[in-house]
Each structure stands twice: as C-alpha cells, then as structure tokens.
Amino acid sequence: MRKIIHVDMDCFYAAVEMRDFPELRGKPLAVGGRSDRRGVISTCNYEARKFGVRSAMASAYALRLCPDLILVPGRMDVYKQVSSQIRDVFSRYTSLIEPLSLDEAYLDVTDCTACRGSATLIAEAIRKEIFEATGLTASAGIAPVKFLAKVASDLNKPNGQYVITPDAVSEFVKTLPLGKIPGVGKVTGEKLASMGLHTCGDVQGAEPAMLTERFGKFGALLVERSKGIDPRAISPNRVRKxxxxxxxxxxxxxxxxxxxxxxxxxxxxxxxxxxxxxxxxxxxxxxxxxxxxxxxxxxxxxxxxxxxxxxxxxxxxxxxxxxxxxxxxxxxxxxxxxxxxxxxxxxxxxxxxxxx
Missing domain, CATH: 3.30.1490.100 (DNA polymerase, Y-family, little finger domain)
Structure with a gap:
C-alpha cells in the first residue's frame, strides 16, 4: 500500500506576483498575455476567480468579466527559480518525485521515516517548509493511489489538505464525478452521461463488457479508476514524449x-x-x-x-x-x-x- 502526496501550489504565478509586489494583494489579478494581442490567461488569483476568470481564457474575455482585472506579463525565470526551491523541499523527504509542472508534483513517501512515517504529517511539514522558503502557500492531497491524491489536493484549497485513507477509498469514489478521472473530458463525459453514468458508483454498477465495447481500453481503465484502483507508480524520470x-x-x-x-x-x-x-x-x-x-x-x-x-x-x-x-x-x-x-x-x- 503506497502513501502518495500530490502537492499543488495555490494560484502559483499570481501568488509569486503578489508576493513580489504587495500592492497587488487583495485585487483581482491575472498573469497572461495582453488583450490587444490576443493574449490568454495563464493563471489568476482567487479574487479574479470570483468573477469567472479562469486559466486558458482569452484575456479580452477575462477583462469583460472583470473590468478591474489587473493583467501582468509572466516572469518565467522567476517562476522556475521558485519551483526549484519547492523541489528542494520535496527532496528532503523522498527521492520519488514526479513533477507534473512547475507548481505541482506527486511524491511517494511510503518509505519516509520523517514525522513518524505519517503521510498526513509529512504533507503538513512540506507545506510549512514551502511557505518558510518561498512565502507561498500550497495545498496537498494524500491517498494510497495517484489519481485520488490529485483529486484530494483540490478539495481543501487554498492552503489546506485532504486525506483519503485506504479504508475510505471505497466510500469516497462512490459519489466521485466521472469528470474527476483523468481522460474523461467534455466529449467523453457527455457520452457517459448519455448512458446514465455520472459517478464512479454508476460505473461500478454497469456492465464492464459494455464499457469496453464502447470505449475500448479506456473503458477497462474507467472501471478500475471507478473502484479506486490505480497501480501506477511514481515516475521520477518521466521521459518527455x-x-x-x-x-x-x-x-x-x-x-x-x-x-x-x-x-x-x-x-x-x-x-x-x-x-x-x-x-x-x-x-x-x-x-x-x-x-x-x-x-x-x-x-x-x-x-x-x-x-x-x-x-x-x-x-x-x-x-x-x-x-x-x-x-x-x-x-x-x-x-x-x-x-x-x-x-x-x-x-x-x-x-x-x-x-x-
């Protein structure tokens, strides 16, 4: 049984900008390209999200939603430097680190002896050290499998964490929306909904052969994930594809x-x-x-x-x-x-x- 932590920084780029420029705090802020040059939002703070602003949104549209939005260009060199500091914190607890981007990563702490071996306490310690090193907050999800750790990290944001213990997995996934499963996007979600399948519990009650016939190999994977099964190990040396x-x-x-x-x-x-x-x-x-x-x-x-x-x-x-x-x-x-x-x-x- 693995102990997996998914650490996700809170509105990372925007948080770095508010840290370095305190006058931006408390105001709707987004990092992205200029609206007059067809720019796109990279990320935004929680004040901006209240207006419906989201990442990957056209900057011009974001400004229509929130006319007072402060739009600043990204500083990738700074973000990479901060990301390196965060990675240094991770490495104090485990060498099994799988970065997903500059601001999030999976950690396997199964064999970590710090904090009496408690993944919950390790996550708390990591978040505390990140704040001390960078002045930024992070959220974390703790679970025995990767995809549930990622789901959990989003449940108590910002600056929080959520734990799914092994004995709670079965009950947790019953009501989990299928859209939370990696690979279930808008189109696949609509197909599943047309079949009356909305949650992992719905898939558990469906005929596996029917899902395999309709979705091929992904149908079999969907059945596994809906039962909370995810055998993937942490891949510290993921090969770029x-x-x-x-x-x-x-x-x-x-x-x-x-x-x-x-x-x-x-x-x-x-x-x-x-x-x-x-x-x-x-x-x-x-x-x-x-x-x-x-x-x-x-x-x-x-x-x-x-x-x-x-x-x-x-x-x-x-x-x-x-x-x-x-x-x-x-x-x-x-x-x-x-x-x-x-x-x-x-x-x-x-x-x-x-x-x-």
Missing part, C-alpha cells in the same frame, strides 16, 4: 499563404526547443494544430522519423481545409519524440538544425 511551439495571432488569418508564413517563424523555435529539451532524441511523428475564430481546434499528424518542413506544409494545407471559412487565431506545430533514438535519427535532427 513531445516538443511543440504555438502562437496566438494578433488578428485572424484566412489564407494558407499567411498560415505558412506564421509556421515558418515557428520552425526555428521548435528546433531550438528540441535541442534544449530533448537533445539527441529522434521523432516518430509531426503534428500541426489550428485554433479557429470560434475557439474550436483541429490537429493533423503524420508518421515521420525525420523532421521535414515540407511535411509540416502538407499537414497545414490539410488542416486549413477544415477551417471552412473560419478565421485562424492560433497556429502550432509539434513532434512526437521517439522512445529510442538511432544514429540515423540523430543525424536527421542535426541536419535540420544546420538547415535552419
């Missing part, structure tokens, strides 16, 4: 030639990110992403073991056909990284770098 870059445009574009110009500007940055974040890794696919003026999006991908500008152009042309007259507000390109690189793939990456 993709590298991408995208840009939100100041004005909508409508022509393929315009989209090609935008994409041409993204390719050097993609190459730089591959060299920095995945040195020596080969690829197995290329992907083009477009977001339309109505905020719907599409992606097209194709297998490839060498990064080809021509392939990106072909995929972009296919994606543009799906616009059906709608303007394009975002263009993105990415590559799926190969699990094991070959000498030939390494050579292809180097050739791209030289070509750019």
């Amino acid at each position: 993709s590298v991408g870059v995208e840009t939100t445009l100041a004005q909508d574009i409508y022509e393929l030639s315009q989209a090609n110009q935008v994409m041409s500007g993204l390719i050097p940055e993609l190459s730089t990110r591959m060299a920095r974040g995945a040195p020596g890794r080969g690829i197995h696919k290329q992907v083009v992403k477009l977001k339309f003026a109505d905020f719907k999006q599409t992606t097209i991908e194709h297998r490839s073991d060498s990064l080809s500008v021509n392939l990106f152009q072909d995929l972009l042309a296919l994606a543009m056909e799906r616009a059906e007259g709608r303007g394009i507000r975002l263009v993105g390109i990415s590559v799926g990284l190969a699990e094991q690189q070959t000498d030939e793939q390494n050579s292809n990456v180097c050739q791209l770098d030289l070509a750019l």
